[in-house]
Amino acid sequence: MIKPKYEITFPQETGDRKISQGQEYFLVDIDGLETRIGLHDYKTIYRYPWLYDIVLYDFLGCKTPSGMCDIIHDLFTDLNVDRQRLHMLEIGAGSGIFAENLRDRVGITDISGLDLYEIAKVAAERDRPNLYRKYYVADLTDLSPDLSDELARQQFNCVGLASATGWGNHIPLDGFEQAFNLLAPDGWFIFHVKPNDPDPECVALNQWIYDKIRSKQLDLKTKQSCFHRYSMDEKAIYYDVLVGVKQSFE
Secondary structure, eight states: OOOOOOOEEOOOOBTTBOOOGGGOEEEEEETTEEEEEETTOHHHHTTSTTHHHIIIIIISOOOHHHHHHHHHHHHHHHTTOOGGGOOEEEESOTTSHHHHHIIIIIOOOOEEEEESOHHHHHHHHHHSTTOOSOEEEOOGGGOOHHHHHHHHHHOEEEEEOSSOOSTTSSOOHHHHHHHHHHEEEEEEEEEEEOSSOOOHHHHHHHHHHHHHHHTTSEEEEEEEEEEEEEOTTSOEEEEEEEEEEEOOOO
16 A cells, blocks of 8 residues: 655744754644644654654654564564464553554464554554454443453453553553453463653663562563654654563463
8 A cells, every 4th residue: 555645843942942852843734724743642643654754764753563563573483472373452442553463473363452442443444454453442441241241251362562552642541451461361461661760650661561470470481672663853762562471370
């Protein structure tokens, strides 16, 4: 599919005006009108075909989906994990670029997506049709009883995410706890978080995942630093990729 062309510019920082990672935005020409869109304003950015991919991957050099999947591929190869037996739930699925890389680079083909926004589902079906087995639109912190039961019945043996953490504009801590609860014992948990960041949500999420490891709820198989993308002032941003197995206490 040929991507559309957008005229995109980024704000210029000055010494006394720094833009934090959670506040980044860009300007794009939409039908002749210069429009300001927050980098994490998913309800707006997903309205336009491929716009998120063009900004994140073409302009800001994001390598998270491919980098994470290379780590997962190598780990699963070393441990002889049968990808065809994996039944995965991707949370914060967005327009599907992580799932696309999981399919193409890792060999996971049975993936369901979940996102808070209906427009994310629309974008995934528009930009990457036939990628997901099913795409749920729901708030992980407020699942209806029917959907909670349906997700539990799925017995997902792999749950993961890419980049959906931090700054109050991604999945909150309670959502990750719910996602972990949806993972079947002995299933794979794939987590992605920025370390050493003062953002309170990043601090809490780092504490949460390491509590899972220390309490032996999660058997950590690998932890690696992975280049995420460049910030708008051209500084490299790195995240930690943690992959482990949920432990059974029965």
